[in-house]
Amino acid sequence: MKNGALIFLAAFIALGGSWCGFVLAPQLQLGGAKQTTVLNSSEVYPVGRPGGASLGLQAYRANGCAACHTKQVRQDGVACDVILVDAGKNRTAVQAIAQAVNPALPGLIGSQQTILHNVSKAAADAAAGKISAAGGKAEISIIAIGPDIARGWGLRGSVAEDFLYDNPVQPGSLRAGPDLADEGTRLPDINWQLVHLYAPRSLMEGSMMPPYRYLFEVRKIGRKPSADALILPPELALAGREIVPKPEAKELAEYLLSLHVDAPLPNAPFTPPAGSRASTGGELTSSQAGPGEDTMLARGRAVYGSLCGLCHGNDGLGKPGQVPPLAGSEWVNARGVQRLARISLAGLNGKIQVGGKDWNFSMAAMGAALSDADLAAVLSFIRQSWGNQAGAVTADEVKAVRAAVGARPQPMAGEQLKSISE
C-alpha cells in the first residue's frame, strides 16, 4: 500500500499539471487583459457593447444560438493587394504595365483599380515599383487570407481580443449555420435580422434555422402602426395585424448588429480600407470625402471593401450561384440610378435577372448603415470599376431616392424594381 499511496499521489500531480497549464496559466497570461490599440490609430479595441446589444448576448445564450453558429473566423495568413491609386499623366504606359503584371485585367483601368490580388510581398513590391517608374502611383495593402475571409465572414481571423467583454464567451463549435463573428458588418439592417429570426426561409431559401416566432408578438394594428413592427415580405404579411418583436428579439438583433471583426490589431494586422469603420473606429456615416472625384472614388472603394465586397467580392464578380456580379451588371450600369439606389437603400429579396442569369437572392438594406454621401461614393465606385463605365452618383440623387422610398422601405424583387423608372 506504500506503493499505492505514492502512485496515487503522482497521478494527481500529473492530472493537476493540466490544471496549471490550461486554467492557471491562461488566467495569469490573459486574466488581466485590457483593451489594446487599433493598428495605426489611437482608437482602443474592443469597446463595450451598447446596452441593448449586451442584453442581446444573454438572449443569444438562453436560446442556444451557439449550438449552430460559431463566432470564430479562421485565417491562414496574410498576402498583399496592389491598388492603383493614381494613373498619373502617362495613362497608357501605366495601363500597359498593369496588364503585363496581370493579364486578366480589363481593357481599360481606372483609378482605385486592384491590379494584383492575393500575392506575396515581393511580387507586390515589384509591381508597385514598375507602376511608380511609369509615373503612376500604387498602394500595397495587406489582406488576411483564408476560406472564411474569402467567404466574407470577416476581414481578418478572430483573436483573443474580440472576446474581451463577452460573458459568457460563446465561440461555438459547429457551423450548422454561418459564422456570425462579423454579422454586424455583413448584414447591418435590423429589419433584415428580425425578419430572418421570425421567418428565416422568407429570406434564405432552404435555410434549416428554426423560425423564432416565440420572440415576436402578433398584434392588431391600432390607430397608428407600431414603430417597431416588422417590414415583412408580402407573402408573410397578415391583414390588419402587425408582427412586433419582443424586447428579447430586439436585443438579440442589436447584439448581432454589434458583431464585428474589422479592427486591425498588432497581432492581427491588415490594411483596413481607408476611411472605413475599422480605420475610423466609428460608424461609416462620417464621410471624409471631399468634392474631388478621386477622393470620392477612394471613399467608395473603402466603403465597398468593408461592406459590399464581403458578398460581391473585391473583383465585383459576386459568387457563382449565390451572389450576382456587379461587374457588367445591367442594374449597375443603367443610365439612371433610381433602381440601383433603391436596391442599396431598401435591400432586395427574391428573383432577379442579372447578366442573363436568374438569381434568387436576399440582400440586407444598407440605408441605415450608410449616409447619402457614402452611398453616393460607393455607387459611383461600383459604376466605374471592373470595366463598368456608367456615370457618377451624387449625394443629392441618393437623398432624393431615400426620400421617395420612405423611412421603412420594403425590399423588392427584380420584377417589382422594373416597375420603377430608371
Place this chain on the structure above:
Amino acid sequence: MSEMKTPDARAETPDPKVDASLRLPLLALFGGAAFWLVTGSVLAMIASIKFHAPGFLAACPWLTYGRVQPAADDAMLYGFCIPAGLGVALWLFAQFGQAPLRGVLVPVVAAKLWHLGVLVGLIGILSGNSTGFAWLEFPRAGSIILFFAYLLLALWAMMNFGARRERALFPSHWFLVAALFWFPWIYSTASLFLVAWPARGVVQFAINSWFANNLLFVWLALVGIGAAFYFLPKFSGRPLQSYYFALFAFWMLVLFGTWCGIPPGAPLPAWMPVLSSVAATLTVVPVLAVAVIAWKTLRGGSDAPPIEYGVASSLRLEKSAHRADTTASCGPKGGPFCFIRFGLASFVLSSLMLIAAACPRISRVTEFTWFGPAQTQLQLYGFFAMTIFGAIYDLLPRVAGIEWPFPKLARAHFWASLSGVMLLVLPLAIGGVVQGLKLENPDVGFMDAMKATLPFLRVSTIGLMLLLFGNLLFALNIFGLTFVWEKALFKKAFAAVKSPMDAGEVRA
C-alpha cells in the same frame, strides 16, 4: 507489486453481504440513470427531427433546437453516464475489496440528490437559463446539487476502498480512484471560474475546453477502461495482459490525455493549441496500449506476467459459469461480453478520431463540422454507455439477487444499440468531412455546404431512433427488475405481518 498476487485469506469465499449492501444504492443510481437515458434519447430525437423540418415544435421556446440539443447531451452525460459509472465503480470497489458498503442510506440519498440535480439542470436549460458553456450548461442550482451528491458518493466509495479486506490493488483501482478525485477538481474549477466568478474573455474558452476534454475524454476513459479491465478478463476467462502494460496505459492517459481539448484554430495565444495538439499526438500511446491489452487478453497467451485476480474473483468466475445465458459463453449473442468488446473498440476508434481532429491539418477540414458531434457520440454512447450497459447487465442480477425479467430484450438492446451507434456516428462523421471540404472552398456557397450535410443528418435520425428503442429496452429491464424486487419485498413484509411464524418460509 507482488502484494497483488497474494490475496487475503479472509476473502476466499465471496461475502454475500457485499452484494446485498449495494442493492439499494445501485438500484437508485441505475434506475434514475435509465430514466435520463430515455429522456435524453427523446430530446435528441426532437433535436434531430428539426433537420427534417425546422418548423417542428418551433413555437415552443422550451423545445427550440439550441436548448433541446444541449439538454439531450447533458441528460446523456450527467443523467446517465456519470451516475451509472459511479454505480459500477462503487460495485467494483466493494467487489475487489470484499468489504460491504456501510451507511447505505447516504449513497442512496446522494443518488436521489444527483438525479434531482439533473432534473433541476435540465429544466434550467430548457427554460433558457443555461450557462452557455459547452458541457457545463446546468445553471448554478443544478450544479451545486450535483457537486455535493458526487462528493457524498465518492466519499462513500473511498471509505469502502479504505476498508477493503482484500488489500491487493488491481489496475482498475488506479483508473477508478483517479476518476473519483478528478471530477470534483474539474467540475469545481469550471463552475467557479466560468459561472461563479467568471474569468475574463477567452480565458473562459481555455477553461471550458479543458473542462470538456477532461470530463468527456479523461473521466469517461478512466471509469470505462477501469471497468473494462475487470470485465474483460472475467468474461474471457483469461488474465489481463498485463498488469504493467495496464499501469503504463493509465500513466500515459493521465499524463497526455488531460492536455488535449484546445482546438487547433482557437483564438487563443498560439502556445495553447500547439501544446494541446502535441498532447493529442502523444495520447496515441495510451489508446494503442488499451487496444493491445484488450487484443492480447482476448487472444490469450503472452510473455508478460498476467494479472491474477484474487481467489475471490476466480471463485465468482466459477460460480457464475453456470449462468451461461448472461456471462462467459454468451459471446456472439449480444450479452454483456459483447457490450464490453464493442465499448472497447469504440474507445479506440473515438479516441483516434479525437486525436485526428486535434491535428492542425485535419482540423482545417473537420473543425466546426458534424465530425465533432460524431466523435462525441461515439465516445459517450459507443464507448462509455455500451461498456456500462455490459457491466450493469452482469452485476445487477447478482446484486439484486434476481434474474433479468426480460433477458431476450437485453440482447435486442445490444443489437439495437450497435446498429444505432453505427447509423448515428458514421453518417455524421462522413457528413462532417463532406461539409468541411465544401466549407474549405469559398466558391461553394454556405447553403450548398449545409444542404450537402442534410442527407447524412437524416440518416443519423434513424440511428437515434434505434438508440431510443434500445434505451427503452434497457429501461424496461431495469424497471422490471426493480419492480420484481420491490414486489418480493412487499410480499415478504406482508407475509411477515400476516403470519410472523411462517415468514421465514416465504422466498423472495
